[in-house]
Amino acid sequence: TCAYYTVFADTDASGKAIFRMYYRGSNYNRKRRDQTHRQVVCYAESRDAIHWTKPKLGLIEFEGSKENNIVWDGAGSHCFTPFKDTSPNCRPEARYKALSQVHRTGRPHYAAQGEMTVFAYKSPDGIRWTISDGPLITRGDFDSQNAAFWDPYAGVYREYHRVRVLRKPGGEVVVGGRPAYGGFRSIMTGTSKNFLNWTSWSEPQLLEYTDNIGEQHLYTNAVMSCPRAPQILIGFPTRLLPEQGSRVEPILMASRDGRKFKRWDKPVIPEDAPKDRKGNRSNYMAWGLVPTPGNDREYSVYASESYLSGTDTRLRRFTYRVDGFVALRGGKRGGQLTTRPLKVAGGRLEINYVARPGGHVRIEIQHADGRPLVNFSAEDCDPLEGDEI
Numbered sequence: 001t002c003a004y005y006t007v008f009a010d011t012d013a014s015g016k017a018i019f020r021m022y023y024r025g026s027n028y029n030r031k032r033r034d035q036t037h038r039q040v041v042c043y044a045e046s047r048d049a050i051h052w053t054k055p056k057l058g059l060i061e062f063e064g065s066k067e068n069n070i071v072w073d074g075a076g077s078h079c080f081t082p083f084k085d086t087s088p089n090c091r092p093e094a095r096y097k098a099l100s101q102v103h104r105t106g107r108p109h110y111a112a113q114g115e116m117t118v119f120a121y122k123s124p125d126g127i128r129w130t131i132s133d134g135p136l137i138t139r140g141d142f143d144s145q146n147a148a149f150w151d152p153y154a155g156v157y158r159e160y161h162r163v164r165v166l167r168k169p170g171g172e173v174v175v176g177g178r179p180a181y182g183g184f185r186s187i188m189t190g191t192s193k194n195f196l197n198w199t200s201w202s203e204p205q206l207l208e209y210t211d212n213i214g215e216q217h218l219y220t221n222a223v224m225s226c227p228r229a230p231q232i233l234i235g236f237p238t239r240l241l242p243e244q245g246s247r248v249e250p251i252l253m254a255s256r257d258g259r260k261f262k263r264w265d266k267p268v269i270p271e272d273a274p275k276d277r278k279g280n281r282s283n284y285m286a287w288g289l290v291p292t293p294g295n296d297r298e299y300s301v302y303a304s305e306s307y308l309s310g311t312d313t314r315l316r317r318f319t320y321r322v323d324g325f326v327a328l329r330g331g332k333r334g335g336q337l338t339t340r341p342l343k344v345a346g347g348r349l350e351i352n353y354v355a356r357p358g359g360h361v362r363i364e365i366q367h368a369d370g371r372p373l374v375n376f377s378a379e380d381c382d383p384l385e386g387d388e389i
Helices: none
Strands: 003-011 017-025 040-046 070-072 081-084 096-103 116-123 147-151 156-167 173-175 184-192 224-226 229-235 238-241 247-250 252-255 260-264 298-305 314-321 353-355 386-388
Touching: 003 081, 003 298, 017 081, 081 147, 096 147, 147 224
Parallel strands: none
Antiparallel strands: 003 017, 017 040, 040 070, 081 096, 096 116, 147 156, 156 173, 156 184, 224 229, 229 252, 238 247, 252 260, 298 314, 353 386
8 A cells, every 4th residue: 555656856966867666665454454564765766768677775674674765664654755955955865755644743644634734844865854843734644755856947846735614505615524514625734934934834724716617626746846847737646536446646836826727527547458457545646746767858747557356556657748738739621829918037948749731830920900920921931840849
């Protein structure tokens, strides 16, 4: 029952590229219906984002040996979610940070329900961790990935966590409503200038949605800054379908302000891609989206499978074309798109396109009233073909 995977790109002490992965190490005996050992935080690393190794770190004793890849086994091991802090004001001893759920008493997740909070963790190297003296966030349900990261565009830390919400007749929203009584699972967010004082302590905000999909149960959120476009936030929340035997599937959502998101209804990874994705927790997206080394046109993402349904939970890699999260399709008859008026700094604009054999793209630059600029009409543009940025 390993879960809650986190993946991000980094450099090692020598300056070479390295990819780091963190996940919960746990096992559940279905016959006895209990944990076979305490939950721990495990670590793996890779040079290509495809082949991974589990280094023997020699830090924490487990079943009589320190020859393992465990980096944390204290309070918060259930859903430990780290990231590398890229803030220009980050101190070296806290270059890596994390959030996780901790019971007020410090007891393990599975031994104490209720009275949950979020604590912070820091590390100079991503391997040796220490926990904060007290909780940072107290309002919400924190038993899944509590994602946090530095937003370079807004100049703040952002965090996203799960919460249960009850919508009463008349529209009143009550945080803490249980799904069994008409509530639904939702996502709450907050910001911080220093990673210690969060708006989600005193003024947590529920996400709002600008689409017409309607209320859905959303579990993990996987929100992060979009590569190459940090002014946009993207997320891969897990949509839970309790009326369908607790099926889960990740979807895509995006935002420009960190609170109002547009969701796309189609799952990004269906349960038959390729197998063992049926059932609760068997199709969660990992937090993280990384460039694939040697291929500047590809991102790697990861999703779980075979949770509780096989001998081992697995993580599978999937790929995205760079910036290829959503697209407009012209079809056989073609089509056109006119953007809103843009203010552009510099003298360069880019288009990310795929024009298959027999198709092409033309670009026209217009005044705000729709008139083409001289020498920049569609007729002046040579047809663009192929797969290019």
